[in-house]
Amino acid sequence: MEKSVFIVIPAYNEEKMIGKVIRELKENNYNNIIVVDDGSKDSTSKIVESLNTNIITHIINRGQGAALQTGTEYALRKGADIIVHFDADGQFKAEEIKNITQPIVNEEVEVTLGSRFLGTAVNIPHSKKITLKLGILFTYFFSGLKLTDTHNGFRALSRDAAQKILITQDKMAHASEIVDEIKKKKIKFKEIPVTVIYSEYSKKKGQSIFNSIKIAFNLIIKKLAK
Amino acid sequence: MTIIQIILILFIIFALSRVFLRLKEGTISWKEFSFWTIVWTTGIVIVTNPKIPGRISYTIGIGRPADLILYTSTALLFYLVFRIYIKLNQMEESTTKIVREVSIEKARKNEPKSNKNN
Numbered sequence: 001m002e003k004s005v006f007i008v009i010p011a012y013n014e015e016k017m018i019g020k021v022i023r024e025l026k027e028n029n030y031n032n033i034i035v036v037d038d039g040s041k042d043s044t045s046k047i048v049e050s051l052n053t054n055i056i057t058h059i060i061n062r063g064q065g066a067a068l069q070t071g072t073e074y075a076l077r078k079g080a081d082i083i084v085h086f087d088a089d090g091q092f093k094a095e096e097i098k099n100i101t102q103p104i105v106n107e108e109v110e111v112t113l114g115s116r117f118l119g120t121a122v123n124i125p126h127s128k129k130i131t132l133k134l135g136i137l138f139t140y141f142f143s144g145l146k147l148t149d150t151h152n153g154f155r156a157l158s159r160d161a162a163q164k165i166l167i168t169q170d171k172m173a174h175a176s177e178i179v180d181e182i183k184k185k186k187i188k189f190k191e192i193p194v195t196v197i198y199s200e201y202s203k204k205k206g207q208s209i210f211n212s213i214k215i216a217f218n219l220i221i222k223k224l225a226k
Numbered sequence: 227m228t229i230i231q232i233i234l235i236l237f238i239i240f241a242l243s244r245v246f247l248r249l250k251e252g253t254i255s256w257k258e259f260s261f262w263t264i265v266w267t268t269g270i271v272i273v274t275n276p277k278i279p280g281r282i283s284y285t286i287g288i289g290r291p292a293d294l295i296l297y298t299s300t301a302l303l304f305y306l307v308f309r310i311y312i313k314l315n316q317m318e319e320s321t322t323k324i325v326r327e328v329s330i331e332k333a334r335k336n337e338p339k340s341n342k343n344n
Contacts, residue, residue, distance in 0.1 A: 036329075056333040058325050066322045074330050170322050221311065 003081035003105055006032040007097070008074075010067030011088035015042040016201060018088050022051050025086070028094040034075055035088070036067040044088075064153075065174025069167040076162055083162045087153045091196050100156045100192045110161035111182055111189040113147065114154030119193030128198070131212050135176075138216055142223075143180045147191060151175045154194050161187050169222070173215040180219075227274075234273045242266045 007030050011018055018035065025033055035048045039061030048055045056074055058067065068085055075083045082101050086092055092114075103109045116124070117132075132151055139150040153175070157165065165181040167174045182189050242263065249259040272278055272295075279291030288294045 054333065054337070056329045058329050060321075060325060062322045062325055066326070069322075070326045070329060073326070074333060077330070077334075168319055170318060221315070 004032060004079060005030065005082045005084060005097070005101055006034060006075040006078065006080035007084045007086050008068060008071030009033065009035045009086050009088045010038055010064045010071060011035050011040065011044050011048075012038040012061060012064070012067070013040045013042045013044060014088040015040075015044050015047055017090040018044055019047045019051065021086070021088055021090055021094075022048065022053055024094040025097075026051075028097065030094065030097060032075075032078075032080070034071045034078075036071040036074075038062060038064070038067040063170035063174075064172060065167050065177070066170040068174060072157070072162050072167075076159065080162070081159050082156055083159075084156045085153055089201065090199065092154045093195050093197075096154075096194050097156075100154065100194065103190050103192070104156055104158050109188040109190045110158040111165075111187055112156045112192045113149070113179075113189060114152040114194035114196075115147070115149035115191040116152060116194060116196040117148045118191055120195045121198070122195065123198040124196070125198065135212060139176060139179055142176065142216075142219060143183045145179055145183050147179065149191070150179060152194070152196070154196070169218060171215075171218070172211060173218045176215060176219055177222075231273050231276075235270060238266050238269045238273070 007025055009018075009021065014021075022033060022035070032054075034054045034056065035044075037045045037048065037055055037057040039058045045055055045057055054074075056070055058070065072083055072085075082104050084097055084101060086094075086097070096114075100112045100114060103112050121129075132149065135150045136147060140146055151172075155178070161182075164185050164187060165178060167177060167181075169177040181187070245254070245259060245262045245266065248254040249256070254262075276291075279294055283289070283291045283294035286294065288297065
């Protein structure tokens with residue numbers, strides 16, 4: 001029986017790109033789309049509704065991690081077999097969803113993590129590259145996992161994995177938390193080459209190095225508090 | 227007894243009365259009441275016996291009693307700030323859980339009837 005694939009897109013003030021992203025997904029025959037509007041102040045919701053697409057709206061902004069967990073829980077309630085996390089800013093290619101879901105469909109692994117360093121990072125700024133490489137080092141010391149790309153929002157989870165992984169980091173530390181959950185819960189995973197396109201638009205929305213320090217701090221505090 | 231000792235003792239008695247009132251109101255638990263009572267009572271003991279910090283700091287190996295009080299207070303403050311930070315994080319998580327439940331319930335009620343799975 002064919003597995004149902006749900007695409008979860010966390011969105012915050014993405015009126016410029018969300019329409020294009022949804023249209024591209026539908027052109028690639030992905031119709032189970034769940035957009036989580038994380039308290040946007042612009043027309044993100046209206047655009048999604050006009051495209052007859054599922055939308056969940058956080059009444060106040062909680063962060064990308066929170067939005068992903070909301071979307072994942074909703075997808076599970078709707079019977080998703082595979083859940084794909086996909087960014088709303090047009091950085092990812094819809095046609096690569098097939099590559100990222102195939103190892104889960106084949107039951108080789110339960111989670112696939114996109115890697116721009118195995119794939120292609122188009123127009124990646126130097127500062128971003130350095131920040132991401134530092135992130136890889138941090139993840140290795142923090143979670144013990146050796147990955148080529150630790151902060152990539154393009155990932156796929158089997159139903160089982162989505163039920164086991166709990167995202168409690170509301171903001172950007174969720175990416176590292178997911179990796180930590182994979183290690184703790186001994187979930188089989190694989191990295192898949194993906195393309196990440198850095199447009200002028202997405203570069204403006206990207207994370208600074210100060211945010212990376214904040215992410216590391218939040219993760220360490222969480223570990224100490226346990 | 228010096229004037230400063232009298233002022234400090236009066237302040238501590240006032241602080242203790244507030245702690246007792248909070249317990250009576252039910253805004254603090256017995257555990258918290260006990261903690262703050264011990265803290266303020268220790269304050270009265272030190273204020274009325276100013277040689278005690280000197281004896282303790284000499285035993286530990288810290289030169290001046292004022293330094294001992296400063297180090298102890300700083301450590302305690304850091305710990306309290308850490309606890310407050312943890313509490314804030316827990317409140318943020320709770321807020322997110324509420325926002326999530328509300329948003330999912332609303333989405334389920336508004337599901338388009340023509341929405342079918344692949």
